[in-house]
Amino acid sequence: MSDKQAPEPAGAPRQIPAQEGLFHQPDSPDDQPYLIGNRCRECGFVSFPKLITCPRCIKKGTMEEYHLVRRGKVDMFASCNAALPGFKAPSVQGYITLEDGGRLWSLITGVDPDDVNAIKVGTEVELVIEKLREDADGNEIMSYKFRPVAADAKGKD
Amino acid sequence: MRDVVIIGVGMTRFGKWLDRSLSDIGQEAVWNAVEDASVPPKDIQIAYVANAMAIQLTDTKGTIGQHVLAQAGFFGIPIINIENACSSGSTALRNACLEVSSGNYDVALALGVEKLFCDDTAKSALAMASGTPYAKFGFMFPALYSMELKNWMEKYNVTQTHFAKVASKNSRNGSLNPNAQFQKALSVEDILNSRVIAYPLTLYMCSTMGDGAAAAIVCTREKARQYTSKPLIQVAACELVSGTITLPGEPHVNLEKRAAANAFAKAGLGPEDINVAEVHDGMAPAEMLIYEKLGLCKEGEATRLVDEGITEITGAIPVNPSGGLAAKGHPVAATGLAQVAEIVWQLRGEAGPRQTKNPKVGLTENAGGWVIDDNAACAVTILKR
Numbered sequence: 264m265s266d267k268q269a270p271e272p273a274g275a276p277r278q279i280p281a282q283e284g285l286f287h288q289p290d291s292p293d294d295q296p297y298l299i300g301n302r303c304r305e306c307g308f309v310s311f312p313k314l315i316t317c318p319r320c321i322k323k324g325t326m327e328e329y330h331l332v333r334r335g336k337v338d339m340f341a342s343c344n345a346a347l348p349g350f351k352a353p354s355v356q357g358y359i360t361l362e363d364g365g366r367l368w369s370l371i372t373g374v375d376p377d378d379v380n381a382i383k384v385g386t387e388v389e390l391v392i393e394k395l396r397e398d399a400d401g402n403e404i405m406s407y408k409f410r411p412v413a414a415d416a417k418g419k420d
Numbered sequence: 421m422r423d424v425v426i427i428g429v430g431m432t433r434f435g436k437w438l439d440r441s442l443s444d445i446g447q448e449a450v451w452n453a454v455e456d457a458s459v460p461p462k463d464i465q466i467a468y469v470a471n472a473m474a475i476q477l478t479d480t481k482g483t484i485g486q487h488v489l490a491q492a493g494f495f496g497i498p499i500i501n502i503e504n505a506c507s508s509g510s511t512a513l514r515n516a517c518l519e520v521s522s523g524n525y526d527v528a529l530a531l532g533v534e535k536l537f538c539d540d541t542a543k544s545a546l547a548m549a550s551g552t553p554y555a556k557f558g559f560m561f562p563a564l565y566s567m568e569l570k571n572w573m574e575k576y577n578v579t580q581t582h583f584a585k586v587a588s589k590n591s592r593n594g595s596l597n598p599n600a601q602f603q604k605a606l607s608v609e610d611i612l613n614s615r616v617i618a619y620p621l622t623l624y625m626c627s628t629m630g631d632g633a634a635a636a637i638v639c640t641r642e643k644a645r646q647y648t649s650k651p652l653i654q655v656a657a658c659e660l661v662s663g664t665i666t667l668p669g670e671p672h673v674n675l676e677k678r679a680a681a682n683a684f685a686k687a688g689l690g691p692e693d694i695n696v697a698e699v700h701d702g703m704a705p706a707e708m709l710i711y712e713k714l715g716l717c718k719e720g721e722a723t724r725l726v727d728e729g730i731t732e733i734t735g736a737i738p739v740n741p742s743g744g745l746a747a748k749g750h751p752v753a754a755t756g757l758a759q760v761a762e763i764v765w766q767l768r769g770e771a772g773p774r775q776t777k778n779p780k781v782g783l784t785e786n787a788g789g790w791v792i793d794d795n796a797a798c799a800v801t802i803l804k805r
Contacts, residue, residue, distance in 0.1 A: 354563070
């Protein structure tokens with residue numbers, strides 16, 4: 264190699280987002296994570312991941328970047344014992360409706376996949392950024408997930 | 421618009437064919453359909469070729485239809501490549517029918533060909549998940565089915581045993597089908613005792629990977645008798661829709677319902693006219709939801725159809741006499757045309773031990789892909805003798 268890039272120190276796995284520009288990962292203890300989506304400036308429709316055109320207004324250029332709120336409720340969910348190669352099984356996954364109306368698919372973390380009563384439809388959840396899997400070089404692939412809000416934190420943010 | 425009839429269908433057995441190429445599998449289905457139709461290959465004027473995964477899983481990286489049909493001896497005619505995930509096969513049929521009904525051509529071929537097995541199972545699994553952009557975040561189709569099923573079970577007192585009964589029925593049907601990937605009849609207990617994939621789904625309720633091809637040849641009614649003396653099967657409707665997005669506070673009309681409504685309107689028929697159906701049960705229990713979505717029964721009555729054996733081969737409305745996706749196999753782009761082949765054989769009375777009671781009208785439903793929060797596409801086809 265002709266360019267003089269400093270080599271990564273051996274045995275120092277990096278954290279790499281599963282997709283660039285999808286979420287903000289906190290870089291200090293005071294920092295909060297958020298999802299990066301779009302919101303329609305005319306009707307308020309929230310999308311995550313980003314939709315370039317608002318599906319309700321269907322007009323050119325009404326969507327602008329928007330950071331979704333961190334809290335929401337579980338719409339529906341399932342435990343899954345199968346996973347794609349490299350991913351962890353079992354998992355819990357579902358659809359979440361956020362307090363600002365955004366609706367999205369997510370893994371649900373902090374829940375025992377074998378305990379069917381661990382969460383239910385309507386359980387309050389909050390955003391976290393966690394390791395999703397490791398790539399072949401041992402790097403941590405990071406992604407967004409939601410976890411149940413601790414009982415003492417409900418109603419606060 | 422002119423009447424369109426199917427004069428020939430053909431398929432390969434579905435299975436794991438590591439030693440066979442995409443083209444080899446494809447040409448077999450084409451020749452089976454050509455022989456079935458007794459049509460000189462030179463009379464086929466246009467072809468639509470459906471494939472979903474070859475670009476990811478084989479060495480054929482483009483113009484797949486031209487490559488596959490070259491191995492069947494077809495050169496020079498217009499060949500159009502179709503990719504619409506699991507609905508690719510029906511989409512090819514739809515377009516072939518439009519070429520003939522519009523008067524553009526008199527004889528058209530629709531082929532669905534797929535090769536999912538390769539020397540790397542992980543690569544195949546990732547390709548299968550590529551229908552959704554969420555796969556890289558851990559999204560799993562079985563979990564999605566599970567969510568929908570759990571809601572429905574709660575609403576209508578449906579049990580996991582109902583789902584096992586459906587899967588057992590389909591495995592018995594598959595055991596009678598020489599083209600099925602899995603030909604072992606499974607009991608309700610076998611199915612309930614197999615590994616839980618995503619409750620209520622167990623391993624034997626789920627479709628898996630497969631290789632295979634299926635084809636249909638369509639023709640104007642006027643010309644059909646030049647070729648075949650077999651019963652002519654009219655394509656009364658072949659309607660395609662895409663998914664919608666659920667907007668907050670607005671009702672969501674499910675895409676199978678929309679496709680079925682369009683197809684029934686086009687055919688001038690209703691759900692009560694359907695004598696036999698092949699439906700897209702990527703997971704066997706989804707078949708019960710589809711009974712309701714297609715209007716084969718009222719909402720909440722699917723359990724009665726299962727408990728009373730109404731959708732068995734011997735019942736009043738047999739569903740998935742071929743074995744459905746879990747037993748027959750699901751080589752993605754071949755599935756829709758294999759469903760059509762089964763209904764054609766049923767309507768002609770050629771289905772052998774799977775033959776249902778003298779059906780006059782049959783239906784196929786073929787859905788696939790996932791965009792945002794709905795299937796990407798769904799086709800409903802109505803065939804009549």
